[in-house]
């Protein structure tokens with residue numbers, strides 16, 4: 138699904154998505170590296186990333202003669218939607234936090250400058266320079282950006298259900 142692909146690429150990298158796409162059947166890391174033209178070490182790092190996020194798993198087979206263990210990596214189809222939803226929900230949560238009034242990221246403005254919450258408290262909520270009270274202030278451009286992003290994320294979430 139397109140949203141799932143987009144989220145894998147956005148949250149990790151285009152190479153992570155390439156590896157996921159290549160796992161149409163269980164494969165060895167070396168075969169993946171060759172197939173995708175990536176370095177072995179890079180593929181192992183990517184597989185570890187994906188494994189940490191529960192997007193891949195592996196089976197081990199041991200060669201009876203040599204004792205060598207080979208890992209066959211598999212895509213976890215059952216986890217794709219969960220991961221995607223979790224990622225989007227996390228981003229939405231961050232934006233809502235940013236947009237909420239009790240966010241510590243908020244700014245305050247008097248007549249001469251804009252300060253952060255800590256600075257406003259320090260000065261007792263009125264400016265030591267111009268003497269005016271600090272009023273809560275959100276940069277409207279920043280808010281617009283976040284609202285657009287929120288819309289994008291919500292429509293991504295919608296397309297999953």
Ligand SMILES: [Zn+2]
Pocket residue numbers: 247248249250264265266267268269
């Ligand atoms: Zn001031």
